[in-house]
Amino acid sequence: MQNNWIKEAIIYEIYPRVFSEEGNFQGIINRLQDIKDLGVNTLWLMPIHKIGMKKRKGTLGSPYAVYDHFSIHPDLGDENDFKKLVDETHKKDLRLIIDWVAVYTAWDHNWIGQHPDWYRKNEAGEIVSPNSDWSDVAHLNYASCELQDEMIKTMSRWIEKFDIDGLRCDTAGNIYGFKPIVFWERAIKRLRTIKPEILLLAEWEDPQFHTNAFDLTYSWALYHTLRKIKTNEKNLRDLTSLESVKIPWTEKNYQINTTIRGAGFIQELLDAQKKEFPGGALRMRFIENHDELRAQELFGKDASRAYATVIFTLDGVPLIYNGQEIGETVRPSHFEPFKINWEADPRDVLRTGDRKGGLRDFYKKLIRIRKENPVLYLGDIKKIPTDCDENVYAFEKEYRNQLAAVVINFSPSFQMLNLKFPRDGIWKDLLNDETIIKSPPVNRFNRAGNQLQLAPYASHIFLYSPDERQK
Known part of the structure; x- marks a missing residue:
């Protein structure tokens, strides 16, 4: 199911603790007008819950290591502060979605003690992480119907209580013990009874996730194709295969070996995915996000504009990650303190320009062109x-x-x-x-x-x- 507003969405991803000097909801409220002036219309907040202490990585821990799905991290504010943020966002005709972590929890989440059967275990009966790299979280086991019901209940509560406009579902296809799409179809059906016009974004790239479930899925294959083009930019004639373009966490591996070379693979990929995905399936287009290198670092100051033009002139929904619009080159850590340096020179760079030669003005113009010309996202x-x-x-x-x-x-x-x-x-x-x-x-x-x-x-x-x- 898709709502018309989603086709026109332009998402701005916010890492709350690094976005402002305050590092809280009020810091976002203080800059809502600046965000709106950029031209985006949908805010996505990375996880806002309390972070677990047990097996924590780094000084602050990852916001994806959720201690309690009903909680709000006290450093960000309380429920009243969050409700104020949602209300102020809506007053400016913006929408707000939050990150939702349904696949794993922190090791000191209350479910581990109360419901150890809700977790994946090894042969020795020990609760395990999804993989060795994600050692700070414990993998949930959706073979439990009680877990499924509780997860749907917690998601529903955030929509009912705070009137948020949707969820971005972290690693949505990594659900263990139950077919992921079956759970998500059931969950999303329930969520739409509460608020039919919500946006559901899956961090996944799979055609079946668009059937009776998500509005948006990640466009990873395009992102990695663009990276490959950048890597080979000095001799694109020799780029004759996309065989190494893989989809994260899956066995999917696009192999397009034709007479096409270099930049021509963009259209080849789009054509291949048009046949693969259901008609009208929307994809989230991006050249950076919180998991990837900064676009300015990866593509370079001048080239990043060319790659941004691609994602803003294709169908789907483009994404800007906070700081991308001023050419920030440092990707904030998931585990350590960091602040985006909006005030790098005497000007307020978020309002009047940026330290990277007018990049913010470029994004403003690109967004305005897209919004004024529906042919770019509907044609x-x-x-x-x-x-x-x-x-x-x-x-x-x-x-x-x-x-x-x-x-x-x-x-x-x-x-x-x-x-x-x-x-x-x-x-x-x-x-x-x-x-x-x-x-x-x-x-x-x-x-x-x-x-x-x-x-x-x-x-x-x-x-x-x-x-x-x-x-």
């Missing part, structure tokens, strides 16, 4: 062939009376390419505030004819209108 996509497909990704999108063309150079070098626009007429470059007339007998195409010169990592979003002079 059908069609590849535009060029003679530089290994370095350049060009595509058109059409929806109702709108026609758009997007051209992105993933190369660190200038590219001179032959490219045929879908129609003759006037094409306005919304991202760069330029106009190209492609209508005989006039050709102002940077150079005569159909050749377009692209600067390194250049991004262009063209919107079509007929050339009235030809009528």
